[in-house]
Amino acid sequence: MPVPQVATTEEGELSFASISPRTFEQLRDLIRAESGITLGDTKRDLLVSRLARRVRQLGLRGYDDYYHYLLCEDRDGAELQQMVNFVTTTKTDFFRENHHFEFLRDQAFRQWRANAAATSDYKLRIWSAACSKGHEPYSVAITLLENFGQRACWDIKILATDINTDVLRSAESGIFPIAEATCLPRAIRERHFMKGTGRYRQTCRARDELRRMIAFRQFNLTAPDWPFQRRFDAIFCRNVMIYFDETRQKQLVARLSEQLRPGGYLFLGHSEHQTWLANYVESLGHTIYRKPGS
Ligand SMILES: C[S@@+](CC[C@H](N)C(=O)[O-])C[C@H]1O[C@@H](n2cnc3c(N)ncnc32)[C@H](O)[C@@H]1O
Incomplete structure (x- = not known):
């Protein structure tokens, strides 16, 4: 019938x-x-x-x-x-899966400082590859500023991309409901955000210093051509791969790994660990991976 x-x-x-x-x-x-x-x-x-x-x-x-x-x-x-x-499912939070940011602070930075001292290359390029409303790249930027902020010699840029143009617009504005920022320690909130006033009083806005570190662009992770000129020191591609089938997941990880410099770090979402990932990157535990080489 x-x-x-x-x-x-x-x-x-x-x-x-x-x-x-x-x-x-x-x-x-x-x-x-x-x-x-x-x-x-x-x-x-x-x-x-x-x-x-x-x-x-x-x-x-x-x-x-x-x-x-x-x-x-x-x-x-x-x-x-x-x-x-x-x-698209766009759920996100500041410092979601906080152990990734602790790893940045405690281990990746040590490695990057050592590399920079050896090569005099003080550039750091980080990609938040499915950034949703921006909590992820702003969390990366806060972690970087808190740890590298005073070092004028560093040239740090974060690329934040997503396929969804609505979330990108919101991310680029740097404006968040105040309730979403309450999970941040007060000192961090005050250093990096301004509280809205008048009709914006339920919101806060990332300060210019933070916003200047991030470039927002629309980018589809399944696009046939990837336009990047420089490899990244770290890529956050969290909680997006779960929506793809296994063939696309493998293609994506292969391309992300190509896009990392040797020794670069890949951060995936908490439920995105797969045994086949070992074909592309080495696991450091807790959904943190490293491209072999140095
Ligand atoms: C659940 S959110 C994850 C946000 C952030 N990475 C996190 O873990 O908090 C998934 C994001 O992936 C984006 N997305 C889905 N398919 C995509 C694609 N093909 N290319 C780029 N982004 C995509 C969605 O628009 C959404 O913002």
Whole structure:
């Protein structure tokens, strides 16, 4: 028996609560092709909950119309980008998985100082490769400033990228709800953030010194061409690989490893450890990896 494409309520109103299996397949293929994100069969309700408002906003009758709209009317790809923005999971926090920042402070810096003393190369390049709303690159920048801040000779830059243009806009503003910054020690909060006033009083903003260290760019980790000229000393690619299938995960790790300088560090999310990672990087424990060489 054919499944109705658009469900109706008893009163005959359009319902945005369900999606046909075929349209779900079509939309998830588009999402996978565009972003690498793989939605399993159990993610139907999730997709519906994330797209319902958008479909209504566009005045469409349901998800099959939305798919048609994406294929035939979205000439500049703006709607496809919107859909990716809606379906990405963007949960993040300051100093999430804090042991990574402790490792930066206690071990990576020691190594970098020794390298710089030996080579007179005082450049440090760090990439936050799925930065979401910016908590991750700002946490890296705070750790760097707190440890290298007084050393004028260092040239430190952080590249922060994400596929989602909404989170990037928010990250670049450096503005955060005050509640999200309460987990930071008071001294750190006061040194690196300004409290908003008036209608911004529930927010705080990263100080210029911090913001100047970070360049935000849109970048899709599954893009065929990677435009980087210089290798990175450390890459944070945390809690994004879990949304990709294993083939894409392996491709991603191979490319991240290529993008690291020998001895550079790769930080992955807490549930992203895989035995095959050993083909590309050596494990230092606690989802911290190192590219062989020095
Ligand atoms: C759960 S957040 C992780 C944020 C941060 N790395 C952390 O661990 O707190 C996942 C992020 O990956 C981004 N993302 C998903 N697919 C991506 C892709 N193909 N290229 C770049 N970023 C992607 C999402 O937009 C989202 O902001």
